[in-house]
Amino acid sequence: MTTSTQTQNMSANNFEQCLKCSICTVYCPVSAVTPLYPGPKQAGPDGERYRLKNKDFFNEALKMCLNCKRCEVACPSGVNIGDIIQAARIKYSTHRPSLRDMMLANTDFVGTMASPFASIANPVLKLKPVKAVLHGVMAIDKHRTFPDYTNRKFESWFKKEAAAHQAHYEKQVSYFHGCYVNYNYPQLGKDFVKVMNAVGYGVNLLEKEKCCGVALIANGMPKQARRQGEVNMASMRKAIAQGHQVLTTSSTCTFTMRDEYAHLLGIDNHDVRDSITLATRFLFQLLESGEIKLAFKNDFHKRVAYHSACHMERMGWVPYSTRLLRMIPGIDFVMLESQCCGISGTYGFKKENYERSQAIGKGLFDQIKELTPDCVATDCETCKWQIEMSTGVTVENPISIIAQALDVEETRRLNNA
Amino acid sequence: MKTENNNHQYDVIVIGGGITGAGTARDCAMRGLKVLLVERHDISTGATGRNHGLLHSGARYAVTDHESATECIKENMTLRKIARHCVEETDGLFITLPEDDLNFQSLFVEKCIEAGIQAEVIDPELAKTMEPAVNPELIGAVKVPDASVDPFRLTMANVLDAQLHGAKTLVSHEVIDVLVEQNRVVGVKLRNHHNGEEFNAYAQVTINAAGIWGTLIAQMAGVKINMFPAKGSLLIFGHRVNNMVINRCRKPANADILVPDDAVCVIGTTSDRVPIEACDDMRVTPEEVEVLLSEGMKLAPSLGNTRILRAYAGVRPLIASDDDPSGRSISRGIVTLDHEKRDGLAGFITITGGKMMTYRLMAEEVTNLACEKLGVNKPCITASTPLPGSEPQQESKKYSFANKASHGRHGTLDSKISTGDAASDALVCECEGVSVGEVKYAIDELHVHNLVNLRRRTRVGMGTCQGELCACRTAGVMCDSDDSAQRAINDLAGFLNERWKGMQPVAWGDNLAEAQLTATIYQGLLGVDQLTTERRADYYEI
Numbered sequence: 001m002t003t004s005t006q007t008q009n010m011s012a013n014n015f016e017q018c019l020k021c022s023i024c025t026v027y028c029p030v031s032a033v034t035p036l037y038p039g040p041k042q043a044g045p046d047g048e049r050y051r052l053k054n055k056d057f058f059n060e061a062l063k064m065c066l067n068c069k070r071c072e073v074a075c076p077s078g079v080n081i082g083d084i085i086q087a088a089r090i091k092y093s094t095h096r097p098s099l100r101d102m103m104l105a106n107t108d109f110v111g112t113m114a115s116p117f118a119s120i121a122n123p124v125l126k127l128k129p130v131k132a133v134l135h136g137v138m139a140i141d142k143h144r145t146f147p148d149y150t151n152r153k154f155e156s157w158f159k160k161e162a163a164a165h166q167a168h169y170e171k172q173v174s175y176f177h178g179c180y181v182n183y184n185y186p187q188l189g190k191d192f193v194k195v196m197n198a199v200g201y202g203v204n205l206l207e208k209e210k211c212c213g214v215a216l217i218a219n220g221m222p223k224q225a226r227r228q229g230e231v232n233m234a235s236m237r238k239a240i241a242q243g244h245q246v247l248t249t250s251s252t253c254t255f256t257m258r259d260e261y262a263h264l265l266g267i268d269n270h271d272v273r274d275s276i277t278l279a280t281r282f283l284f285q286l287l288e289s290g291e292i293k294l295a296f297k298n299d300f301h302k303r304v305a306y307h308s309a310c311h312m313e314r315m316g317w318v319p320y321s322t323r324l325l326r327m328i329p330g331i332d333f334v335m336l337e338s339q340c341c342g343i344s345g346t347y348g349f350k351k352e353n354y355e356r357s358q359a360i361g362k363g364l365f366d367q368i369k370e371l372t373p374d375c376v377a378t379d380c381e382t383c384k385w386q387i388e389m390s391t392g393v394t395v396e397n398p399i400s401i402i403a404q405a406l407d408v409e410e411t412r413r414l415n416n417a
Numbered sequence: 418m419k420t421e422n423n424n425h426q427y428d429v430i431v432i433g434g435g436i437t438g439a440g441t442a443r444d445c446a447m448r449g450l451k452v453l454l455v456e457r458h459d460i461s462t463g464a465t466g467r468n469h470g471l472l473h474s475g476a477r478y479a480v481t482d483h484e485s486a487t488e489c490i491k492e493n494m495t496l497r498k499i500a501r502h503c504v505e506e507t508d509g510l511f512i513t514l515p516e517d518d519l520n521f522q523s524l525f526v527e528k529c530i531e532a533g534i535q536a537e538v539i540d541p542e543l544a545k546t547m548e549p550a551v552n553p554e555l556i557g558a559v560k561v562p563d564a565s566v567d568p569f570r571l572t573m574a575n576v577l578d579a580q581l582h583g584a585k586t587l588v589s590h591e592v593i594d595v596l597v598e599q600n601r602v603v604g605v606k607l608r609n610h611h612n613g614e615e616f617n618a619y620a621q622v623t624i625n626a627a628g629i630w631g632t633l634i635a636q637m638a639g640v641k642i643n644m645f646p647a648k649g650s651l652l653i654f655g656h657r658v659n660n661m662v663i664n665r666c667r668k669p670a671n672a673d674i675l676v677p678d679d680a681v682c683v684i685g686t687t688s689d690r691v692p693i694e695a696c697d698d699m700r701v702t703p704e705e706v707e708v709l710l711s712e713g714m715k716l717a718p719s720l721g722n723t724r725i726l727r728a729y730a731g732v733r734p735l736i737a738s739d740d741d742p743s744g745r746s747i748s749r750g751i752v753t754l755d756h757e758k759r760d761g762l763a764g765f766i767t768i769t770g771g772k773m774m775t776y777r778l779m780a781e782e783v784t785n786l787a788c789e790k791l792g793v794n795k796p797c798i799t800a801s802t803p804l805p806g807s808e809p810q811q812e813s814k815k816y817s818f819a820n821k822a823s824h825g826r827h828g829t830l831d832s833k834i835s836t837g838d839a840a841s842d843a844l845v846c847e848c849e850g851v852s853v854g855e856v857k858y859a860i861d862e863l864h865v866h867n868l869v870n871l872r873r874r875t876r877v878g879m880g881t882c883q884g885e886l887c888a889c890r891t892a893g894v895m896c897d898s899d900d901s902a903q904r905a906i907n908d909l910a911g912f913l914n915e916r917w918k919g920m921q922p923v924a925w926g927d928n929l930a931e932a933q934l935t936a937t938i939y940q941g942l943l944g945v946d947q948l949t950t951e952r953r954a955d956y957y958e959i
Contacts, residue, residue, distance in 0.1 A: 006710060006721055006722065006725070006925070006926070007722075008722050008926075009722055009723065009724045009926045009927045010722040010723075011655075011656065011723065011724070015656075016655045016656060016723070016724045016881065016927065017724075017927055018881065019882075019885075019927070019930055019931050019934050020847070020848070020881060020882035020885055020886055020931070020934075021934065022886070035839070038818065041847065042818065042844075042847055045881075046818075046847050046848055046850075046880075046881075047818065048656070049655075049656045049657075049680040049681075049848070049880070049881070050680050050818065050821075050822065050850070052656055052657045052660075052680070053657055053660075053677070053679065053680050056821065057818065057821055057822075059816070059817070059818065077927075077930075
């Protein structure tokens with residue numbers, strides 16, 4: 001009878017659906033290394049009840065959350081624990097972002113400024129005295145090295161070298177390259193174009209692309225993140241109107257635009273969300289349905305260990321990348337135990353987080369060092385920095401590995417491209 | 418119980434550990450009387466622990482009962498000062514919905530002002546920004562100084578202050594007889610429920626402050642009081658949907674008050690006559706749940722999809738006027754019966770009627786009378802002396818969830834809770850932030866003998882999980898200080914049973930899932946039902 005009036009229990013980010021089973025805390029990489037963090041259950045649904053009573057119950061220790069979302073993967077009740085914590089930080093934190101936070105968060109701006117001076121900036125940022133200043137004054141940990149800036153942005157390369165012949169392809173996609181491809185590692189973008197062209201797809205850049213905003217959210221600048229997100233959504237709508245899927249090569253950008261836009265920034269992305277997808281997922285689905293075929297070089301051999309980036313886990317997309325990699329005959333594939341590497345974007349760059357960041361990733365680093373693979377594959381660029389710094393093993397995006405292994409001529413022939 | 422307590426001579430025995438009894442014991446003790454407070458179960462088990470937790474502004478009574486309204490607003494302002502740590506200054510709204518008569522609003526405001534209640538008509542749009550949970554279809558709103566009050570804390574603070582002034586408290590001591598000698602009550606016969614021991618306590622004045630059960634006490638003394646138990650049912654929701662009290666601006670009716678209490682909110686009440694025999698075991702019926710929910714949704718529509726934690730019911734101690742034994746004219750005002758004048762029975766006073774809001778005033782009235790009988794001439798200072806925990810304090814920086822939560826519960830007395838080491842700071846109750854240190858403090862100083870007592874002092878088990886995670890941990894801590902594993906197991910089973918009683922009437926959705934997980938843990942995994950030696954028929958009826 002009463003169920004006629006109460007058919008469904010709902011609360012913000014499902015916080016009240018929490019059954020207090022505490023599985024999230026078991027899977028929290030931060031709780032595993034420090035007792036100072038209250039853990040996802042307490043920082044999330046438990047804390048939320050009291051924050052609704054009084055905002056003074058907000059605890060700055062919530063900053064220790066990596067936003068890895070492993071708690072959400074573990075939750076059997078569908079509670080968006082990570083979102084609750086991030087939303088609380090956005091709503092209640094009284095700490096304004098520091099100059100350091102702004103610099104780390106504005107990947108777009110800093111990249112634009114640094115790229116023209118890459119030949120100077122890269123070596124300078126590696127100098128010990130410079131690192132000491134960054135450590136002491138900016139609180140950017142001295143162990144960290146900024147990823148090299150490129151002297152030729154991906155966008156510049158694309159416009160000059162690739163754009164002209166993209167229209168020849170019958171089928172078209174749009175590409176959200178992200179800051180890392182544009183300012184630091186254009187090779188990944190080039191690899192992407194190479195693979196897509198080989199299977200008969202032309203690549204288009206979006207009319208306007210802004211940083212997805214993940215670092216802005218994490219550093220307490222949601223307004224700017226929202227502005228940038230709206231720009232991206234508007235550009236993507238135009239691309240989708242032309243029948244394009246929007247492909248990416250970064251799991252974090254993808255996750256942010258698909259899920260965090262709506263949950264944390266209040267951006268309405270329901271009409272765009274399903275068209276944003278990771279390149280590996282797009283390719284795998286086409287291969288499965290028989291729409292495309294891939295041919296690989298006979299002389300390609302590599303021992304590859306795959307690391308499941310946290311946001312890949314959250315999206316449930318790990319199998320797309322791994323099954324794609326396993327199709328390459330010359331690959332000796334090893335699956336690493338799924339765990340957070342500890343960097344979480346800009347988190348690990350901060351002096352106060354460095355030790356915790358390394359403690360979180362330690363198990364992963366040990367595993368990699370023991371396996372001695374030729375390279376580690378992962379879909380996230382910040383995991384790449386962390387694993388390379390902490391193990392010395394090269395880390396590559398699955399798309400780059402496919403590009404290396406691909407027999408381009410044969411693939412083109414198979415796909416009539 | 419040690420024998421030195423027996424056959425002691427007191428100035429006053431106060432019967433009943435509800436808010437009225439506790440307040441009376443405090444007032445008597447502060448006037449220098451030698452006081453014994455006796456309670457058959459636990460502090461605040463009766464109506465005191467089973468109401469809205471609303472610090473009425475008096476607005477609800479303004480139109481129908483000017484006297485009650487005036488008393489309420491006066492006590493409201495007093496309690497904000499003396500019981501700071503028990504009160505949350507939320508303010509309240511009286512809203513008019515399209516189905517209500519908007520003309521009532523002007524009468525309502527006029528009567529509020531008459532009673533000294535600051536009632537301010539505000540724009541419905543402004544009301545929506547002040548309280549986003551309010552029904553957006555409202556056509557009128559009045560802001561009043563309602564607030565939220567924690568009855569458990571308030572009662573405990575009164576008991577503590579009585580003790581600080583020399584009063585003795587005996588919980589789990591039931592009055593089994595009132596001792597009468599030559600038309601004078603000289604004391605009471607008590608039974609200690611922990612060990613079954615029976616003994617007498619003597620005093621010059623015995624005050625009957627036993628709420629609805631006061632009628633039974635009076636019977637033992639050979640006098641008759643016409644009580645009319647009125648059952649009121651309420652629902653507790655899993656979190657706060659509102660931060661202001663929301664009332665309907667109309668004549669008082671069912672389920673027209675929604676109060677934010679601590680981390681939850683409470684809708685109530687219903688009102689039904691029940692027989693006195695039913696008062697010891699109140700059950701909330703499906704019909705009452707339906708009324709509470711459907712009417713509650715008119716105040717705040719989001720209640721319709723918010724998890725309900727529990728349903729509970731209390732009994733209002735309404736009393737028939739002496740000149741109308743039929744009970745037709747029932748007063749909600751304070752009733753002090755001097756049985757010497759009324760029945761020719763000296764040394765016996767009954768204080769009843771009234772409401773939690775006016776407990777201090779009730780205590781003052783009855784203490785005045787007791788003092789008069791004892792020839793003591795000392796003024797009442799309870800309105801100006803802060804309760805323990807509410808003393809003025811420098812703004813202190815509290816960091817952890819548990820530190821902040823326990824400060825909210827104990828006020829300045831939180832300085833007695835050990836903290837700073839891992840063992841004390843470990844949480845037993847994660848929903849409500851109760852630490853091992855807080856549990857130990859409660860066991861040592863707040864008359865805690867079992868988990869249910871502890872819940873009333875600390876909110877252990879009152880959160881979303883309703884004991885799922887905290888019950889066994891807390892039983893462990895209790896066992897440490899008591900050393901009887903079997904008693905701890907029985908206590909644990911009893912506590913879980915008591916939690917389930919409140920969940921059962923609203924067992925659907927997430928609440929039912931939670932209950933099933935709890936049953937799986939305690940029955941399936943721990944086998945508590947196999948281990949208890951006090952198995953009750955209704956234990957775990959899932």
